[in-house]
Amino acid sequence: MMEIKPAGCPDRAVKVPGSKSLTQRALVIATLAKGRSTLRNGLVSEDTRHLVEGLRALGAGISISGDEMVIAGTEGHIQNPGRTISLGNNGTALRFLTTLVSLGKGTFVLDGDLRLRERPVGALLEALNKLGVTAVSRDGKGYPPVTIETGGVSGGKVTLTDVESSQFVSSLLIGAPYAGGDVEIQLKGRMVSEPYIDMTLKVMEHFGVKTVREGENYFKVKCGRQYTGREYLIEGDASSASYFFLAAALCQRRIRVDNMNPDSLQGDIGFLDIMEASGCSVIRGDSWIEVVGRPLRGGELSLNMGKMPDMVPTLAVLSAFRPGRTVITHVSHLRFKESDRILSLVNELNRIGVRAEETEDGLIIEGGKPRGAEIETYNDHRIAMSFAVAGLAIPGMRIRDKQCVDKSFPGFWDEMEKL
Secondary structure, three states: OEEEOOOOOOOEEEEOOEOHHHHHHHHHHHHHOEOEEEEEOOOOOHHHHHHHHHHHHOOOEEEEEOOEEEEEOOOOOOOOOOOOEEOOOOHHHHHHHHHHHHOOOEEEEEEOOOOHHHOOOHHHHHHHHHOOOEEEEOOOOOOOOEEEEEOOOOOEEEEEEOOOOHHHHHHHHHHHHHOOOOEEEEEEOOOOOOHHHHHHHHHHHHOOOOOEEOOOOEEEEOOOOOOEOOEEEOOEOHHHHHHHHHHHHHHOOEEEEEOOOOOOOOHHHHHHHHHHHOOOEEEEOOOEEEEEOOOOOOOOEEEEOOOOHHHHHHHHHHHHHOOOEEEEEOOHHHHHOOOOHHHHHHHHHHHOOOEEEEEOOEEEEEOOOOOOOEEOOOOOHHHHHHHHHHOOOOOOEEEOOHHHHHHOOOOHHHHHHOO
């Protein structure tokens, strides 16, 4: 149990770790690459450790010293470990490795903990089946564990409709250069978290493979291409930074986050627009971002959060303090994160005396005067960190299972101490 004590929240500079999204993409691409890659300022956390162990089992040589990762690539030759690869509750790793192992030979099994077995992967399995492998879920319903029987990806065209996770698209794009033929991917209908696809394409390009993109929803990757080992500096994680932006807003203080790229491709950098709309001032430097808290603006606010769903817990806590009604939409896929985040947020907002209710694709929050409470985290790092920040502004906030933040931000509590 961690009790948060309001202590004035003085003006401070804090540091966040490297982006989890960029670290995981770079790790998988460097594993496929020819030669050696060095990732600087990489995120070393519970999630990335699961991914690293999976990549080692598939033949990558990976050494870690501090936040530097050195990867000896496989040149696309994926080793079969002859055993199940367990990925904990790392949904990104599960989806990325599903395509990665399809480039190998033989039978591969990917699994994880009980919550991972509730996270969908069916659309990705269907796409891989169309590209020449046999990809099935053990229960036949599209959830882990998954079994891949493969002699390599043959290539072809796949269409994904109403994609419930951009990770399916990113997974296919990353593995596509090593297919036996060209791979074409067409997206139709609803799409979520599109900025993460842009991020994937940018990291691929850094390691030497450029994708042909026609419009927003059509991609073509030529076969016979190969990633080349590179040095890669990973910028700070915008999702992790959001908790300190929130602290500035709730405490009406000036907080600077170092190691941040104001022009980042990370979709969550868009949370700064919400901060400004809520009355805060945002100052952008070359490699830092500073938020100055002001009295929060009230009134009705409706926000489509489909492009930055990981910001919903941070926004929910901000909305609890903001006078007025906040409607959050287009985030139904949050039910399949580390917890059912919509239900978790509603439960914990109600617990701190804030009226909140679920909708079909989001939630509605009536801002008020939150009070301290003992917060259930549901083993969800983003629930823990968001509500911990609320404790800087109101007394009596206690966070259960404080270690769950290790999934993405092991140093979170140390940075909180500065506030």
